[in-house]
Amino acid sequence: MAHLVIHKEKVNPENIRKVLDICPFGGLTEKNGTLETTAGCRMCGLCVRTGPEGMITKEEDVVLPAVDKSAWKGIVVYAEHNGAAVHNVTLELIGKAAELAAVTKEPVYAFLIGSGISDTAKQLLRYGVDKVYSYDYPELKDFIMEPYANVFEDFINKVKPSAVLVGATNLGRTLAPRIAARFRTGLTADCTRLEMKENTDLIQIRPAFGGNIMAQIVTPNNRPQFSTVRYKIFSAPAPVETPHGTVENMAIEQAKLKTLVEILSIREKEKTADISETDVIVAVGRGFKTQADTDMAKELADVLGGQIACSRPLVENGWFDAKRQIGLSGRTVHAKMILTLGISGKVQFAAGMKGSDCIISINSDPHAQIFDVAHYAVIGDIYEIVPKLTALCREAKKNAL
Amino acid sequence: MNIIVCVKQVPGSSEVEVDPETGVLKREGFSTKLNPYDLYSLEMSFSLREKYGGTVRTLTMGPPQAKAALYETIHMGADEGTLLTDRAFGGADCLATSYALSQAIRKMEPYDLILCGKQTTDGDTAQVGSELSEELGIPNIGNAVAIEKQDGFVIVTQNLDDRVVVKKVPLPCLICADSEINTPRLPSYRRSLETSEESITVYTLADCPDQDKSHYGLLGSATNVERIFPPEKNTDRKILEGSSEEVSAQIFGLLKNGKYV
Numbered sequence: 001m002a003h004l005v006i007h008k009e010k011v012n013p014e015n016i017r018k019v020l021d022i023c024p025f026g027g028l029t030e031k032n033g034t035l036e037t038t039a040g041c042r043m044c045g046l047c048v049r050t051g052p053e054g055m056i057t058k059e060e061d062v063v064l065p066a067v068d069k070s071a072w073k074g075i076v077v078y079a080e081h082n083g084a085a086v087h088n089v090t091l092e093l094i095g096k097a098a099e100l101a102a103v104t105k106e107p108v109y110a111f112l113i114g115s116g117i118s119d120t121a122k123q124l125l126r127y128g129v130d131k132v133y134s135y136d137y138p139e140l141k142d143f144i145m146e147p148y149a150n151v152f153e154d155f156i157n158k159v160k161p162s163a164v165l166v167g168a169t170n171l172g173r174t175l176a177p178r179i180a181a182r183f184r185t186g187l188t189a190d191c192t193r194l195e196m197k198e199n200t201d202l203i204q205i206r207p208a209f210g211g212n213i214m215a216q217i218v219t220p221n222n223r224p225q226f227s228t229v230r231y232k233i234f235s236a237p238a239p240v241e242t243p244h245g246t247v248e249n250m251a252i253e254q255a256k257l258k259t260l261v262e263i264l265s266i267r268e269k270e271k272t273a274d275i276s277e278t279d280v281i282v283a284v285g286r287g288f289k290t291q292a293d294t295d296m297a298k299e300l301a302d303v304l305g306g307q308i309a310c311s312r313p314l315v316e317n318g319w320f321d322a323k324r325q326i327g328l329s330g331r332t333v334h335a336k337m338i339l340t341l342g343i344s345g346k347v348q349f350a351a352g353m354k355g356s357d358c359i360i361s362i363n364s365d366p367h368a369q370i371f372d373v374a375h376y377a378v379i380g381d382i383y384e385i386v387p388k389l390t391a392l393c394r395e396a397k398k399n400a401l
Numbered sequence: 402m403n404i405i406v407c408v409k410q411v412p413g414s415s416e417v418e419v420d421p422e423t424g425v426l427k428r429e430g431f432s433t434k435l436n437p438y439d440l441y442s443l444e445m446s447f448s449l450r451e452k453y454g455g456t457v458r459t460l461t462m463g464p465p466q467a468k469a470a471l472y473e474t475i476h477m478g479a480d481e482g483t484l485l486t487d488r489a490f491g492g493a494d495c496l497a498t499s500y501a502l503s504q505a506i507r508k509m510e511p512y513d514l515i516l517c518g519k520q521t522t523d524g525d526t527a528q529v530g531s532e533l534s535e536e537l538g539i540p541n542i543g544n545a546v547a548i549e550k551q552d553g554f555v556i557v558t559q560n561l562d563d564r565v566v567v568k569k570v571p572l573p574c575l576i577c578a579d580s581e582i583n584t585p586r587l588p589s590y591r592r593s594l595e596t597s598e599e600s601i602t603v604y605t606l607a608d609c610p611d612q613d614k615s616h617y618g619l620l621g622s623a624t625n626v627e628r629i630f631p632p633e634k635n636t637d638r639k640i641l642e643g644s645s646e647e648v649s650a651q652i653f654g655l656l657k658n659g660k661y662v
Contacts, residue, residue, distance in 0.1 A: 169562050189495075189528055212631075385649050396657065
């Protein structure tokens with residue numbers, strides 16, 4: 001990008017008309033006896049080259065100095081935990097971070113915030129991180145944005161990691177943007193693939209624009225680079241017998257832990273049937289004409305001892321609770337067996353289930369995108385097939401008893 | 402309580418095109434709608450206004466036609482709308498978007514509360530609300546399911562993954578509403594008749610306190626879309642064919658082999 005600079009001292013009533021005539025786009029106008037550019041300017045430079053010497057010059061916009069990438073080292077995973085156990089998404093990200101770090105031979109760190117978390121830190125070491133940076137303060141027991149953000153900022157300033165991976169939990173999805181904005185750097189949400197370039201640029205791939213397209217995103221001129229990744233997109237590594245890493249306890253000024261926000265109450269949620277924890281899923285989509293029709297899918301799920309799930313449109317029209325939605329804006333599942341019924345299978349949906357071991361998809365449209373991820377593609381009418389299939393399963397179950 | 406609700410106009414369907422050169426979304430010529438997630442934050446703002454008085458102003462950034470989304474918010478019940486539009490804002494990522502919004506909000510002071518939706522249906526990042534709060538330097542709470550006012554504070558119920566937390570937060574602050582927390586009202590026909598052009602203010606870069614173009618749009622974005630590509634396909638798949646009886650039997654066979662029946 002560039003812009004024109006008009007040197008007013010060289011503008012006089014004699015040459016002003018001549019210059020205005022030079023521009024074929026109406027990109028210059030006379031105002032208060034001098035020249036100004038207008039929205040018509042196309043930056044062609046004609047006025048610069050053929051106008052009076054030095055009256056108009058083309059100046060390149062100041063390009064901010066590129067970040068010194070060598071000053072930023074290591075891939076860090078923000079360790080989410082419930083006061084004792086580490087969230088599985090953190091372990092999955094540690095596994096991915098190790099793969100990424102192998103490319104550029106960088107260390108892998110875990111970054112831990114909380115109160116009374118020395119056991120949690122040890123737990124993280126078992127997953128092969130080189131170092132756990134731990135901020136252990138009573139004020140950090142529960143998540144409150146400002147102290148957490150201040151601690152995050154302190155950590156980044158002291159350790160200067162090249163990349164920061166955060167689990168896309170409700171907490172991670174609100175914390176990560178706050179820190180990325182504080183460092184005025186890039187953050188890519190819900191990455192489904194991560195790769196590392198030799199120059200430490202993190203390749204972040206995510207479905208975009210409703211999921212018809214995958215976008216490969218980089219943060220080429222800023223550090224650190226932030227990504228969030230959903231639960232169950234990557235696989236957790238096996239714990240090691242003898243961890244090689246160490247725990248570093250970090251200190252921060254008390255003033256940075258202060259906040260006017262106060263926690264009044266915390267209530268643990270009741271564990272409800274979670275589709276991301278179940279082995280068998282019957283997922284329904286827009287192929288069902290009415291809400292009542294989805295009962296046949298529910299019957300099939302019951303016979304198979306599985307859970308019913310759905311695609312986004314069925315949540316949007318109120319047929320199902322959002323907890324049952326598979327996809328990037330819902331849950332990610334890693335089922336042993338998933339049957340998709342009447343689901344077109346936009347990437348948005350597919351990204352939430354394609355890690356499943358066996359995918360059987362029934363759709364009447366032979367070109368349905370779901371068949372791109374299915375292991376078994378069934379082109380047919382769910383209204384015909386599902387009741388027959390349920391009957392077969394029920395029969396087999398009865399005979400087994 | 403004076404509330405600003407940030408909204409977005411999104412494509413009416415997911416069938417959108419992307420400029421393969423720049424990786425920028427082509428918005429021209431497609432149907433559009435108000436981001437469905439914004440309906441919950443709008444409804445939340447209206448019920449807060451009913452309870453505590455004050456005003457609801459809506460703000461969006463987008464092309465000139467994004468005015469339609471603002472009119473919809475006014476027909477639902479917003480008092481007025483502000484459109485932030487300038488060629489310099491085009492191609493903005495979350496960082497540049499939240500920065501531009503923060504500049505508009507500085508022009509809209511004073512306010513008590515900024516409400517955002519959980520996410521949009523086009524970008525799906527759920528990042529702009531939290532980034533915006535950082536740009537403004539005010540507290541923020543995500544996934545809010547309920548808000549009550551108490552002197553200079555709000556009592557916010559926050560839905561985290563495994564727990565529900567109630568927090569007392571000083572005003573001004575920014576809150577991102579969770580989805581499905583209320584039943585959004587429909588636009589009112591009478592209000593649509595009463596709405597005049599003056600209900601919408603248009604801001605451009607010239608109105609922003611920060612005039613440095615490099616902080617906005619593509620230039621102000623930290624992320625860069627390197628390439629876009631169609632999703633990979635699973636080529637190793639079997640096609641089951643035949644009558645519905647035959648196909649059902651084949652699927653049953655698969656389930657049986659997997660010991661699911």
